[in-house]
Amino acid sequence: MIARRALLAAVAVVVLAAVAPLLPAYPLTLLTQALIVGILAMSLDVLLGYTGLSSLGHAAYFGVGAYAVAIMATEKQAGLVACLAMGVLLAAATAAVFGLLAIRATGSYFLMITLALGMVIWGLAFRWVSLTKGDNGIAGVPRPSLGPLDLSGPVPFFYFCLVSAAVAWALMGLLVVSPFGLGLRGIRGSETRMQALGYNVWLHKYAAFVISGVFAGFGGTLWAYYNGFVSPNDVQLVTSVETLLMVALGGPGTLIGPALGAGIIVFLKNFVSVYTKRWLLILGGVYIGVILFAPSGIVGTLRGRRR
Amino acid sequence: MSAEFWIAQSFNGISYGALLFLLASGLSLIFGVMRIVNLAHGSYFMLGGYVGLTVALRTKSFTLACVAAAVAIGLVGVGMERFFLRRLQGQVLGQVLMTIGFALIFQDLALLIWGGDPYTVPIPALLTGTTRLGGAVFPIYRIFIVGVATVVGLALWLVLDRTRVGAMIRAAVDDAEMAQGVGINVPRVSLAVFALGAALAALGGVIGGGFLGVYPGADFEVLPYAFVVVIVGGLGSLPGAVAGSLLVGLLDNFGKALFPELSYFTLFAPMALILAIRPTGLFGRG
Amino acid sequence: MINHALHLDAVCRAFGGLQAVDGVTLTVHPGERRALIGPNGAGKTTLFNLIAGAMPLSSGRIALFGRDVTHAPAHRRAALGLARTFQITNLFPDLSVLENCLLAVQAHLPVRFSMFRPVGRYPALLERARAALQRLELEKLGDAVVRNLSHGEQRQLEIALALAGQPRVLLLDEPTAGLSPAESRLMAGLLRRLDPEITVLMIEHDMDIALELSDMVTVLHYGRVIADGPREQVKADPQVKEIYLGA
Numbered sequence: 001m002i003a004r005r006a007l008l009a010a011v012a013v014v015v016l017a018a019v020a021p022l023l024p025a026y027p028l029t030l031l032t033q034a035l036i037v038g039i040l041a042m043s044l045d046v047l048l049g050y051t052g053l054s055s056l057g058h059a060a061y062f063g064v065g066a067y068a069v070a071i072m073a074t075e076k077q078a079g080l081v082a083c084l085a086m087g088v089l090l091a092a093a094t095a096a097v098f099g100l101l102a103i104r105a106t107g108s109y110f111l112m113i114t115l116a117l118g119m120v121i122w123g124l125a126f127r128w129v130s131l132t133k134g135d136n137g138i139a140g141v142p143r144p145s146l147g148p149l150d151l152s153g154p155v156p157f158f159y160f161c162l163v164s165a166a167v168a169w170a171l172m173g174l175l176v177v178s179p180f181g182l183g184l185r186g187i188r189g190s191e192t193r194m195q196a197l198g199y200n201v202w203l204h205k206y207a208a209f210v211i212s213g214v215f216a217g218f219g220g221t222l223w224a225y226y227n228g229f230v231s232p233n234d235v236q237l238v239t240s241v242e243t244l245l246m247v248a249l250g251g252p253g254t255l256i257g258p259a260l261g262a263g264i265i266v267f268l269k270n271f272v273s274v275y276t277k278r279w280l281l282i283l284g285g286v287y288i289g290v291i292l293f294a295p296s297g298i299v300g301t302l303r304g305r306r307r
Numbered sequence: 308m309s310a311e312f313w314i315a316q317s318f319n320g321i322s323y324g325a326l327l328f329l330l331a332s333g334l335s336l337i338f339g340v341m342r343i344v345n346l347a348h349g350s351y352f353m354l355g356g357y358v359g360l361t362v363a364l365r366t367k368s369f370t371l372a373c374v375a376a377a378v379a380i381g382l383v384g385v386g387m388e389r390f391f392l393r394r395l396q397g398q399v400l401g402q403v404l405m406t407i408g409f410a411l412i413f414q415d416l417a418l419l420i421w422g423g424d425p426y427t428v429p430i431p432a433l434l435t436g437t438t439r440l441g442g443a444v445f446p447i448y449r450i451f452i453v454g455v456a457t458v459v460g461l462a463l464w465l466v467l468d469r470t471r472v473g474a475m476i477r478a479a480v481d482d483a484e485m486a487q488g489v490g491i492n493v494p495r496v497s498l499a500v501f502a503l504g505a506a507l508a509a510l511g512g513v514i515g516g517g518f519l520g521v522y523p524g525a526d527f528e529v530l531p532y533a534f535v536v537v538i539v540g541g542l543g544s545l546p547g548a549v550a551g552s553l554l555v556g557l558l559d560n561f562g563k564a565l566f567p568e569l570s571y572f573t574l575f576a577p578m579a580l581i582l583a584i585r586p587t588g589l590f591g592r593g
Numbered sequence: 594m595i596n597h598a599l600h601l602d603a604v605c606r607a608f609g610g611l612q613a614v615d616g617v618t619l620t621v622h623p624g625e626r627r628a629l630i631g632p633n634g635a636g637k638t639t640l641f642n643l644i645a646g647a648m649p650l651s652s653g654r655i656a657l658f659g660r661d662v663t664h665a666p667a668h669r670r671a672a673l674g675l676a677r678t679f680q681i682t683n684l685f686p687d688l689s690v691l692e693n694c695l696l697a698v699q700a701h702l703p704v705r706f707s708m709f710r711p712v713g714r715y716p717a718l719l720e721r722a723r724a725a726l727q728r729l730e731l732e733k734l735g736d737a738v739v740r741n742l743s744h745g746e747q748r749q750l751e752i753a754l755a756l757a758g759q760p761r762v763l764l765l766d767e768p769t770a771g772l773s774p775a776e777s778r779l780m781a782g783l784l785r786r787l788d789p790e791i792t793v794l795m796i797e798h799d800m801d802i803a804l805e806l807s808d809m810v811t812v813l814h815y816g817r818v819i820a821d822g823p824r825e826q827v828k829a830d831p832q833v834k835e836i837y838l839g840a
Contacts, residue, residue, distance in 0.1 A: 002711055054400050056346075101579055104586045107399055108344040109542070112534040116578060119531040123571020130568065177711040179695075179704050179718070182688075186696045189685030196645060196679075198671030198700040198758060207706075237527045241407050248404055281415035287408030288391070291401050 043215035049252030052188030057118025063235030065220025091217020137231025251297025324556025325456035329511030333504025339480035339543020349530030355509025356521035384505025428516035541591020604653035631813035674761030697757035725757035
């Protein structure tokens with residue numbers, strides 16, 4: 001089964017890679033955006049769909065990664081590798097600290113604490129003006145270059161994001177089918193049973209939290225390069241909320257589902273914005289619709305999952 | 308920093324805490340009885356402010372604005388619970404997502420109806436201006452806020468502690484299954500608590516609208532504060548809501564005054580400390 | 594004190610004003626089969642929760658093979674060889690029977706932290722999981738999702754999970770709960786064939802099965818031990834007879 005999924009993924013990657021140079025600029029940038037946001041959605045799925053921890057502050061790690069790149073690229077003129085490393089490291093550190101507070105909580109408490117922690121990052125982005133330029137955001141993040149490769153053009157950058165997303169998907173995919181991943185699914189099923197079997201449940205949840213934050217941070221680093229501009233809007237509550245919807249829409253616990261959900265939301269958002277300003281109204285409606293009619297999400301329903 | 312500074316800031320913190328109490332007490336009770344994390348609670352606050360604004364402008368009556376907002380949003384809360392949330396009994400994530408959906412819809416509807424400009428709810432002349440108490444100057448409106456919160460707090464305490472309805476609510480918070488078992492109509496109690504919570508939040512919105520204003524985004528801005536109050540104070544606890552509100556109000560105020568660059572951080576530190584020592588909050592039971 | 598598998602010393606647990614477990618002292622020797630019986634509400638499952646570490650004590654001490662585990666978390670006790678089943682079936686409903694077993698098997702192994710290889714690539718783990726299922730004649734159900742199993746099959750899986758970790762002390766909480774008489778007989782047969790080296794403490798409502806499968810019996814009433822000793826001796830105890838006949 002794993003081989004089949006890997007094959008499908010490889011096919012998808014090849015198709016996307018082949019199609020990319022032929023697409024007009026706008027759909028190509030949307031596709032790039034979908035890939036980046038897909039990484040964020042998948043990272044949340046590891047936490048939510050597999051471990052059963054509903055976090056409403058996931059944009060925080062995404063934002064830390066993005067800001068790290070933005071600051072280092074604009075003020076220190078740091079190269080791609082340094083920026084990516086810093087972004088991921090800082091996101092990991094943030095998740096490590098926040099995890100210590102959040103993992104002690106369960107269920108709804110966890111939800112509220114992650115929300116509040118997410119707002120802490122937003123608040124820092126908004127008010128620590130000397131570092132983040134506050135509401136103005138940090139502009140002028142240049143497209144990166146990897147050694148001799150110049151990634152600034154839309155097609156090369158798309159390939160860069162495609163490879164990154166594929167690698168992220170592969171790593172997370174291995175994680176969820178590994179013994180550790182099975183442990184996470186066990187925690188989602190019954191924490192008390194896991195305790196009784198001998199698992200240090202806190203430790204496993206904490207590890208999942210930090211790992212999830214790392215991948216979210218990775219997505220954030222790509223976002224900074226993609227958008228060229230990072231602002232507190234990237235870490236606001238609505239962003240965390242949208243990510244949660246992507247997971248719910250695509251299908252929690254399927255990994256590829258949330259990536260698909262991300263794509264749908266990205267395209268919907270941009271498409272809808274052309275015709276109406278009522279994007280939030282529609283998003284809200286989609287939320288309610290998904291809950292009422294497709295609680296296992298798209299991929300979940302296709303796979304015949306029961307939730 | 309003079310004594311005046313400390314007094315003024317303390318008072319500001321207390322009055323902000325009073326406003327938060329209106330918001331968080333309802334949230335805490337709702338969670339205590341129904342175990343629902345209502346992400347539309349901030350929306351109740353915001354919509355209450357907007358409805359109050361419109362009523363105040365039309366009727367020139369602040370009192371009527373307060374009442375109208377509380378009733379209208381209370382009904383909205385009832386509708387949400389009765390026709391949508393109740394279908395998802397026990398599904399935490401489903402309920403959360405549903406309340407988020409409503410929050411987004413409310414936000415956009417507010418934008419549609421009232422536009423993007425910030426407004427201030429007109430307050431009666433009686434409540435404007437300042438007064439001197441023991442050498443320090445205090446805005447009368449803020450004293451009014453503290454007064455309202457105190458009255459509401461006392462009323463809630465009396466109802467919970469001394470009436471049959473209150474006993475039913477406390478039983479439901481303690482153990483909903485057991486309460487149902489001894490014959491308490493828990494769904495009806497839940498609905499009543501939900502309506503009350505929404506109404507209180509709306510009242511907070513109108514009153515807050517008098518000095519903070521009503522504007523798009525107020526819903527998601529005030530929501531984390533409500534959550535921190537409830538986390539720190541403990542879910543389902545009225546004394547917890549009081550303690551939490553005061554603590555958060557004071558810390559936020561002093562934080563903004565003394566360390567403006569780290570404002571949300573000053574919320575984070577006490578929350579972290581309390582979670583480290585007592586994960587269920589100061590008065591909570593987990 | 595040295596030659597015990599499980600030793601409880603004046604263990605108490607209070608809920609508000611109610612003493613659910615009131616000064617229970619008992620010693621279970623290695624390889625012993627002990628039944629814990631008593632009327633409903635006597636505190637039996639609470640006692641199990643205290644022994645397993647699912648709940649903290651109000652006072653007293655618990656020792657496992659001489660090691661004081663009074664303040665040890667549940668997973669630490671499991672690592673020392675304690676396993677339990679639950680009265681209300683507590684399995685992983687969305688996972689397959691085999692995956693349930695794998696979780697039990699890998700619980701004490703370092704491999705549980707492995708993140709980069711699919712679990713299917715660990716043949717040793719699969720082997721042990723299948724063996725654990727075989728012990729309870731469940732191997733045919735390997736791929737079935739637990740949610741779809743019958744109650745009887747789920748009760749069997751409960752035991753399979755507890756045994757999969759190769760425990761030294763096994764706490765069985767009403768293994769025949771909800772089973773038909775025929776299924777109970779089958780379960781009793783399975784339990785009789787348990788490795789004699791394992792120490793077994795069993796809560797059981799079915800008096801026949803309880804007395805049939807145990808050498809020693811402890812009787813709990815209102816959280817207190819009112820009788821404790823060999824099976825025949827307890828059976829003949831007048832106080833015990835009064836409780837069960839009077840009830």
